[in-house]
Amino acid sequence: MNLEEILYREEIVLASIGRRAMAFLLDRILISFVFTLIYWNEFSALSGSYLQVVNFFYEVILQFLLLNFTYETLFTALYGATLGKIACKIKVISTSLLDHPNILFSCIRSAMKILGEYFIYIPFLLIYFTPFKQTLHDLLGKTIVIKYA
Template identity: 30%
Template sequence: MSESLSLPIASLQKRITSFVIDDIVITLFFIIIFYDQFSAVLSNITVVDEAALENINAFIAQNLLVVLSIKLLYHTVLIWQNGMTLGKYFMKIKVIDLETGETPGFQKAFLRASVRIPSEVLFYLGFLMAFFVPLRQTLHDKLSNCVVVND
């Protein structure tokens, strides 16, 4: 896309707020899916001590793959379908393919979501790129050749 300099790049503040909204939504999905198990773990806690924290950590570790799968599906499907997650929708920003200027296809959306997860796990290092590059691209944006713009 030759007019990349004239793109209405989304602000970091909007992107951060969108990220927080999306994480809240994903957490709600997780709580809804595992409500019974989560309730059982929490009901056994009378005092927050080392044993209680170990039970919570064990529960999270046992279900980590499900959490990562929910994140991957959420970000892939919503970006592929309309370029926006719920957080992006509320912040009025969207992801576009730099080559076409359109919503990313399934492969790019999947690649973007796949790289996003290790970026989060590794202390958000992939996200820090957005502070230093002209188009405010994170690692997952850069590798998928996408950019987040105002809608």
Template identity: 30%
Template structure:
């Protein structure tokens, strides 16, 4: 079997990439939901049980859209180029661990899905990167990829 050597990205670059990507996704979400959020907030005059119930209902009504946008953002960009906007700015990319090539659509989708689950459970899957010699998160390990410097 042919062995390859890849320049593994640092945890610092990965953290900044994560922050940038979260800001980009949140910007998209603010645009998408701006009219709904404006209407919701105009009806809230004080914090009470009724206003909390309205906010909770808004979240429940839109959680599937938010989750779908996150998975689509990470799946499509990683599948196409190995880079999200955050990874592009930080000059890192996700590649297949065995051959250093672009991830398949299935790998990218699996990576994005496990990443989302890790986020929902207090980012535990992200902690793997601090204890892995290849700085792999849980979603990297399960999708068979590694994040490298470009």
């Protein structure tokens, strides 16, 4: 039985692009807020010099990426959804198990999603050309995003 037949039989509905975009935006706001809280003292100490601000961001970019990666990976592996996805009532499921992806595929999905952001979101455009509304990180992580509730 192919994936389309399974989704139909199980009455699983794919998440809309709008819900996915809203969840993505909510997650970025949350990660930025947490990151700002963590580095509040350092942000406050910046004098406003452009060079000083740029140097600071070069120093902390890896921590930001690690925080983002950890958040995406753990929430996807444990719950099948990040907080943004939960708020938008969507979740990530494995195409083989129809349950949240295991830690390996969650890592692959998260890493590719973060890389996709740094390639001007071009890998995200695949969502318009794949039958199950999958982006590159969904395809490589062997996942789909569905509506629930």
